[in-house]
Amino acid sequence: MNPLSAVAEVGAKTTEEKYREYLMTGFVKAVTPVVIDHAEGATVRDVNGRTYLDCFAGISVVNAGHCNPEVTAAAKAQIDKLVHCCSYMYHVPVVADMAEKMAEITPGRLKKTFFANSGAEAVEGALKLARLYTGKKEVISLEASFHGRTYATLSVTGNSSRKKRGGPYASGVAFAPAPYTYRSQWESDERCGEECAKAIENVFRFHTSGDVAAFLAEPVMGEGGIIVPPRNYFKAVKEVLDRHGILFIVDEVQSGFGRTGAMFAIEHYGVEPDIMATAKGIADGFPLGAFTSRDEIAAAFQPGDHLSTFGGNPVSCAAGLANIQFMQKHDLPGQAKRKGEYVIGKLRAMQSKLPLIGDVRGLGLMIGIELVEDAKKTPATAKAEAAKAACLKAGLLLGVGGVYGNVLRLQPPLVITQEQLDRALEILEKALREVSA
Ligand code: PLP
Secondary structure (H helix, E strand, C coil): CCHHHHHHHHHCCCHHHHHHHHCCCCCCCCCCCCCEEEEEECEEEECCCCEEEECCHHHHCCCCCECCHHHHHHHHHHHCCCCCCCCCCCCCHHHHHHHHHHHHHCCCCCCEEEEECCHHHHHHHHHHHHHHHHCCCEEEEECCCCCCCCHHHHHCCCCHHHHCCCCCCCCCEEEECCCCHHHCCCCCHHHHHHHHHHHHHHHHHHHCCCCEEEEEECCCECCCCCECCCCCHHHHHHHHHHHHCCEEEEECCCCCCCCCCCCCHHHHHCCCCCEEEECHHHCCCCCCEEEEECHHHHCCCCCCCCCCCCCCCHHHHHHHHHHHHHHHHCCHHHHHHHHHHHHHHHHHHHHCCCCCEEEEEEECCEEEEEEECCCCCCECHHHHHHHHHHHHHCCEECEEECCCCCEEEECCCCCCCHHHHHHHHHHHHHHHHHHHC
16 A cells, blocks of 8 residues: 555544534434445445445435436436526526426426425425415414425424424414324224314314415325325315315425325325425435426416525436436336335235334335334334344335334335345344344
C-alpha cells in the first residue's frame, strides 16, 4: 500500500462518523448500521460487498426496482439536455408528457397535475387547492394517519409519535377514527367500515364549525401500520362528504404506482377522489411529488397562487414517465397483486403456528404483520425491532411501523422475483421464531 495514502487514511473519518458529525440524523431512532453503496432490482449492496434483499424499497419508493435501467437511461438523456429552467415558462416536452400520463393513469376525471418535489409538498398543495376551490377552511383527517413532516402536514397527521415536541399545530383539523378493524371494537370488517364512515358525520357535526373544505385519507394507511380500510368504507364516506360539499383528497403518496395491486389503491374502493396527492413511487427514486385534480377544481389556482422552484424538474419528470411506461409494459400492478396474494398466504400459514403474529394484512405488496404479546393484543414493540434486527443480520431489509411500532412492513420493489420472495419469507420466519422463543 502506498504509505502516503495510509497516512491519509489514519485521520480519515468513516462514512458512519461523518453521518454522526455532519448530518441531522433525527429521522430514525438508530441509523441502520449498514453503509449502502449500490443497488439493483430488489437487492442492495453495502460498501463491504454484502448483499441484502430489500423488502422495504427505500420506504416504498423504488417500485420498478433499484436503478431500473429504463428509468435511469431516460434521466441520463434528459440531464444532457436540460436539468432545470424555471416553472414560470413552458419547457421541455417531457414535463407536459408526464402530466398527460398522469391524466391517463389517475382515476376518473382527475386530469390536471401540479408537480412538486415530495409527498409532504404534494399534500400541502392539495390542501391549499381544496381550500381555494371550496372557499372553506377546515379539514377532517384520520387518527393513525401520516401525511408528512412539514408543519401543515403534521397538523393533519393523526399520530402523536410523529408530532411530539413540535406542537401546537395548526387549528381547523378534526380527526375521525381510523378504519382499523383489528383494533376496533367491531368484529367484522364490514361493520367497522360502516361505523367508521358514520363517525365522519359526527366529527363534522361536533368537532368542526361546519366550514370543512376537505376530508384527507390514505387509502391504505402506511405509517399507521398498513391499515387496510374495509371495502365498504370509502363509498360510505363519500356519501357523507357529498352531503356536506366536502372534497375528498386521497393521499396515495405511499400506496400509489402499482404498490397495492392497482395503479392507485383507491381503485379498489370504486370511489373517485377530487384531488390525489402522489410522490414516492412516481419516479422510482427521483424526487418528484404531484397533486392531480379535475379541471374545474384546478381552475381555482389563479396565476401566482402556487409555485415550487424545483417542482416538475425535467430530469425527475423524464424518470417518472419512463417509470410509468415500464410499469404499464410489465404490468407491475398485476405483478404486485399476484405476488402479494402469495406472500399473504404464506404469512397466514406462519400466523397459525406463531401466536406472536396477531394480524396479517395488506393489499398487493403493501403488507403488514402486526406482532402482539398475548391474546389481549398487547403490542410487541420490542419484538418487532428485534425481528427487524435479526432479518438485517440475515441479509433482509424490512420496515417497522404502526402507531405502536409493532408492525413489520413488507413493501419490496414490485419487480422482486419469486425466488427472492421465498428467501425473504424464509429469513423472516426464522427471525420470528427466534424472537418468539
Ligand atoms: N403521505 C404519506 C401517506 C406518506 O407515507 C408520506 C411519507 O412517508 C408522506 C405523505 C410524506 O412524503 P415525503 O416524505 O416525500 O414528504
